[in-house]
Amino acid sequence: MGRHDTNVCPENRRVTRFFLPKLGAVYRVTVWVQLGDPRMAEDALLEAVRGLRLAHPELGPKPLLAKLREQQPDLGAGNKEVREALAALKAESEATEAAAAAPPAAAAPPAAGEGDAPPNASLTPSLACFGCARLPSEMGDGREKHPVCPICVKLKVPTTYWCCVNCPANPAAYKVHAVYHKMVKRQRNRNEDGGECQQQDREVAERAARIAAQTGDEYMELLAEGARYASKGDTRRAARAFREAIALRPDEPDAYYNLGAALANSGHYVEAAQRFLEVKERHQVGSKDWAQATASAFNMLTQEACADVAKPEWWDDEELKALSARVVRAAPDELDAHRMRALVLCRQCAAWKAGPRSAAELMEAAAHYERAAALCPAPELKANFAGIAAWCRNLAETM
Numbered sequence: 001m002g003r004h005d006t007n008v009c010p011e012n013r014r015v016t017r018f019f020l021p022k023l024g025a026v027y028r029v030t031v032w033v034q035l036g037d038p039r040m041a042e043d044a045l046l047e048a049v050r051g052l053r054l055a056h057p058e059l060g061p062k063p064l065l066a067k068l069r070e071q072q073p074d075l076g077a078g079n080k081e082v083r084e085a086l087a088a089l090k091a092e093s094e095a096t097e098a099a100a101a102a103p104p105a106a107a108a109p110p111a112a113g114e115g116d117a118p119p120n121a122s123l124t125p126s127l128a129c130f131g132c133a134r135l136p137s138e139m140g141d142g143r144e145k146h147p148v149c150p151i152c153v154k155l156k157v158p159t160t161y162w163c164c165v166n167c168p169a170n171p172a173a174y175k176v177h178a179v180y181h182k183m184v185k186r187q188r189n190r191n192e193d194g195g196e197c198q199q200q201d202r203e204v205a206e207r208a209a210r211i212a213a214q215t216g217d218e219y220m221e222l223l224a225e226g227a228r229y230a231s232k233g234d235t236r237r238a239a240r241a242f243r244e245a246i247a248l249r250p251d252e253p254d255a256y257y258n259l260g261a262a263l264a265n266s267g268h269y270v271e272a273a274q275r276f277l278e279v280k281e282r283h284q285v286g287s288k289d290w291a292q293a294t295a296s297a298f299n300m301l302t303q304e305a306c307a308d309v310a311k312p313e314w315w316d317d318e319e320l321k322a323l324s325a326r327v328v329r330a331a332p333d334e335l336d337a338h339r340m341r342a343l344v345l346c347r348q349c350a351a352w353k354a355g356p357r358s359a360a361e362l363m364e365a366a367a368h369y370e371r372a373a374a375l376c377p378a379p380e381l382k383a384n385f386a387g388i389a390a391w392c393r394n395l396a397e398t399m
Helices: 037-055 061-070 081-099 150-155 175-191 196-215 218-231 235-248 256-264 269-281 286-303 317-328 335-346 359-375 379-397
Strands: 001-006 016-019
Touching: 037 061, 037 081, 061 081, 196 218, 218 235, 218 256, 235 256, 256 269, 256 286, 269 286, 286 317, 286 335, 317 335, 335 359, 335 379, 359 379
Parallel strands: none
Antiparallel strands: 001 016
């Protein structure tokens, strides 16, 4: 959620920390429960069918439906719904195969010594074509830039470039990219809170502008600029301003966090995770800011897009139990902290190898999901958290 903390430093160099956009993407449903909202029910059914399909690839639609009704009767699935879910999974598979067959899109080169790590936060995104990875200078027609993706511009997310409308070297690439557009739109629908967080972000932007005007600090001016764009939902320009702030003052954590939030809000989870980890390393262990950055990094790393990303040394079941408990103690009023603790305890996430959970752990998970629901301003996410809390309690009571 959008928030800001005021911190007067001894040297009066940094006055305000901005934690601007709400990180709604990280609250993706990971437990297969029906939560009342039709869109959430569809997600739950899709994930349930996905799991059964992986476990029993030999089953046809009708046997799969029978097993689904046996295992999860609360989903209320019928033959039509199962067929639609199977069709959606097939479309996902085709898009994945197309992406695998496509030549990799160019990316900004990593900083020295980073190897395969995400690019340095101060570097601007690549100008190469998303489909064929060719730079404008390689086109032989004197162009300085490729055309931008018009949908990305409309959505105000970090820009992707295309050598032409349908990249001739990789015509399937745009179909893959279109999946990203749909994901961003769905994420924004889930985040809808009646404008509450947007209003908070506008207030932060106004405060940032006043402080920048008073101090004349270029770093603060860039934070204010990014805050202003973030308050308008323009994650593309917000990210650019925060990258410039990082280049100017690479040891300061604030711009890293805000860049991570802008990337998370635009579906760029892999780099967002890296930025939050960098914030974590720049704060004192056990502090509130350390806890918020840790929870944000965890929430990104549990996303499917980060499945193949190298995980931190604490990415272990017992380590995560201990770390999440410490995070909640340090940030008891932060939604992300409670979401992290709840997800670790309920075990319904395939992002790490988790052991069995006791009834007491499931009951504690339910309590943290309920706290997350109380802190969340978005009705759909609030209902989601409440539904998962009920699921945890019901499961604990049967043990």
